[in-house]
Amino acid sequence: MLFLDEAPEFPRTVLDTLRQPLERGSVTIHRANGSATFPCRAQLVLAANPCPCASAAGDTACTCSALERRRYQSRLSGPLLDRIDLRVTLPPVTRAAWLDGVEPPEPTSAVAARVRAARATAAERMAGTGLSLNSQVPGRMLRDRWPVPRGSLALVERALERGSLSVRGFDRVLRVAWTLADLAGLATPGPDQVAEALGLRLQRVAA
Numbered sequence: 001m002l003f004l005d006e007a008p009e010f011p012r013t014v015l016d017t018l019r020q021p022l023e024r025g026s027v028t029i030h031r032a033n034g035s036a037t038f039p040c041r042a043q044l045v046l047a048a049n050p051c052p053c054a055s056a057a058g059d060t061a062c063t064c065s066a067l068e069r070r071r072y073q074s075r076l077s078g079p080l081l082d083r084i085d086l087r088v089t090l091p092p093v094t095r096a097a098w099l100d101g102v103e104p105p106e107p108t109s110a111v112a113a114r115v116r117a118a119r120a121t122a123a124e125r126m127a128g129t130g131l132s133l134n135s136q137v138p139g140r141m142l143r144d145r146w147p148v149p150r151g152s153l154a155l156v157e158r159a160l161e162r163g164s165l166s167v168r169g170f171d172r173v174l175r176v177a178w179t180l181a182d183l184a185g186l187a188t189p190g191p192d193q194v195a196e197a198l199g200l201r202l203q204r205v206a207a
Helices: 012-016 019-024 066-073 095-100 108-125 139-145 154-162 167-184 191-202
Strands: 002-004 026-031 034-039 044-046
Touching: 019 026, 108 167, 139 167, 154 167, 154 191, 167 191
Parallel strands: 002 044
Antiparallel strands: 026 034
């Protein structure tokens, strides 16, 4: 796993060099005497504040102008974000939650067991292909060999037509939908899984 905290503070040129490893699962280093290619399959996690001041009180105490916000968020380029499957917006922690606490989260062991079961389901589905994870399946193979029922794709097709989703993004939504179906114990993704995968992708990045 590669975790980049305060991702917009990294130079944009550095961030954009991650595009090839994310897409191909390998990185090529060129030197004067030749080049070498190494495997590079990492899970990338980016954390970003909505603006440079990162006010703990949220928008009400923010001192940044609209232009400053746009410039800050634009440091994460469109082509890089197009390769990010899940985008989760985290609201500020409320005073009550901070002082009174929240209910205990689900145990890690329970989550891990659910993930292991979902991965086993995916591996069984892909037996004989040399693949075992939904994230590894090429887009064309995903659409040809394991097509999602057309009736379940209405929302994602409209997003593609409107231009809010790229062709690459379409395939990534399908991969996430398959993962959600595997986690739910479903034989194939339905409208709910596709809609959830699309919603997770179209959210703005903030933390």
